[in-house]
Amino acid sequence: MNNPKYLFANWKMYLDYDESVALAKEFTKLKKALNGSIEMAVFPSALAFKGVGEALEKSEVKLGAQNVYWVDKGGYTGEVSPGMFKALGARFALVGHSERRHVFNETNHETRQKMEAVIQAGLTPLLCVGETLGEREKGQAEEVVEAQLRSGLDGLTYSNGFTLFIAYEPVWAIGTGESCDAAEAEKMHSFISRIVQGLVPDHPPVILYGGSVRDTNVMEYLKYPLIHGVLVGGAATKIESWTEIVKNATIIPR
Ligand code: PGA
Numbered sequence: 001m002n003n004p005k006y007l008f009a010n011w012k013m014y015l016d017y018d019e020s021v022a023l024a025k026e027f028t029k030l031k032k033a034l035n036g037s038i039e040m041a042v043f044p045s046a047l048a049f050k051g052v053g054e055a056l057e058k059s060e061v062k063l064g065a066q067n068v069y070w071v072d073k074g075g076y077t078g079e080v081s082p083g084m085f086k087a088l089g090a091r092f093a094l095v096g097h098s099e100r101r102h103v104f105n106e107t108n109h110e111t112r113q114k115m116e117a118v119i120q121a122g123l124t125p126l127l128c129v130g131e132t133l134g135e136r137e138k139g140q141a142e143e144v145v146e147a148q149l150r151s152g153l154d155g156l157t158y159s160n161g162f163t164l165f166i167a168y169e170p171v172w173a174i175g176t177g178e179s180c181d182a183a184e185a186e187k188m189h190s191f192i193s194r195i196v197q198g199l200v201p202d203h204p205p206v207i208l209y210g211g212s213v214r215d216t217n218v219m220e221y222l223k224y225p226l227i228h229g230v231l232v233g234g235a236a237t238k239i240e241s242w243t244e245i246v247k248n249a250t251i252i253p254r
Contacts, residue, residue, distance in 0.1 A: 003254045004039045005222055006208055006229025007246060008126070008167075009236030010066065010094065011044050020048035024055035026239040030246060031061050037250060039229070041092055046080050053089035064092030064126070067100055070110075070117035082121035093118045095125045096152060098171045102132070108151035115152050119162075126165040126231070127152045128210070129192070133172035141170075145188065146195050153199045164203040166192055167231045173211025175233060182220040182227070185209045189226035215244030222252040 015023065024042060031040050041062040044052040053063050069079035082093055094100075095118060096111035111127075118125040129148040131141040145168070158164070168188050173180045180188075189207045196205045209221050210231030221227045230249075235241040 003228070004037055005249050005252070005254060006039045006041075006165075006206060007249055008041045008064070008092075008208060008229065008231045009043065009242065010097070010210075010231055010233050011042065011237055012066065012099070012233055013045055014234070014237045015045070015048065017048045017051060020044045021051040021055050023237070023239060024052040024061070027061050027242070028056060028059035030239070030243060031059055034246070034250065037254065038246060040246075043092070043094055046085075049085065049088050049090075057089070062091045063089050064094065065090050065123075066094050066097065068093050068095070068114055068118060070113040082118045082123050086121050086123055090123055092126055092165070093123045094167075095127050096148065097128045098130055098169050098174050101128075102171055108148060111148070112151050115156060119156065119158065124163065124165060126167055126208070128167040128169050128231075130169040130171050130174075130211070136170065136172065141188070142191055145192065149192065149195050149199065153196065156200065158200065158203055160202075162203060164196065164200060164205040165208065166196060166205045167208045167210050168192055169210035169231065175212070177212050179212035179214070179217055180209070182209075182217070182224060185221060186224035186226055189224070193226055213245070215241055215248055218245050219248050219252055222249055 043064045043066045065085040068082045072081050095114045100106040129145045131144040135144045170180050206228045208229045208231045209227050213230045213232045214235050
């Protein structure tokens with residue numbers, strides 16, 4: 001089996017411009033030292049996008065946007081369109097990250113508009129889904145995730161060869177240090193896989209887990225066949241912890 005493991009770093013708003021560019025350079029060195037079994041991508045802030053893009057140029061570390069708006073250009077103060085990120089080297093865009101949904105009150109409808117705009121611009125969306133603690137406790141986790149998947153994906157048109165990326169990120173596990181049990185995560189990945197295959201049959205999804213992934217637990221997740229990789233926030237903002245995550249990930253056979 002030769003499937004790569006996907007290690008994606010969401011830097012959120014943790015780093016300023018200089019810190020972002022410096023860390024991007026470290027990521028490229030690390031990637032260079034690896035064999036081909038790891039696919040790495042970095043999601044810097046919009047502020048640092050150009051500098052990070054330049055630092056990643058000629059490396060195999062891919063670049064992605066943390067958030068986009070769904071209109072190309074116009075009077076939308078504070079927003080950036082997928083085409084603008086693409087022009088600076090973006091390959092991916094996060095869509096519907098839990099902080100967008102729960103801190104900025106982004107709805108499923110807005111997430112859907114972003115999905116369409118990202119695909120239209122030729123970027124690969126990474127659709128993030130996940131339930132809150134309250135929803136999990138009420139036994140509604142699958143229902144919530146299914147609704148997010150349906151509104152994000154139903155009836156979307158993709159070109160051939162397009163890979164669909166989904167991140168399962170339970171809201172209660174993000175940035176809290178309280179990671180989801182790996183067997184539970186695998187169960188949800190299996191559910192996600194079933195729903196997505198019903199919605200977009202020709203595009204088997206790559207499904208990442210996110211939420212308090214650390215060097216100490218990354219191996220737990222990657223042991224499971226349907227956890228194709230991880231989306232890491234806090235622990236991806238320091239080269240020391242990221243290096244340990246990468247090292248541990250390479251040990252797991254695929
Ligand atoms: P965390 O964030 O690793 O800091 O929990 C993950 C994410 O939000 O993608």
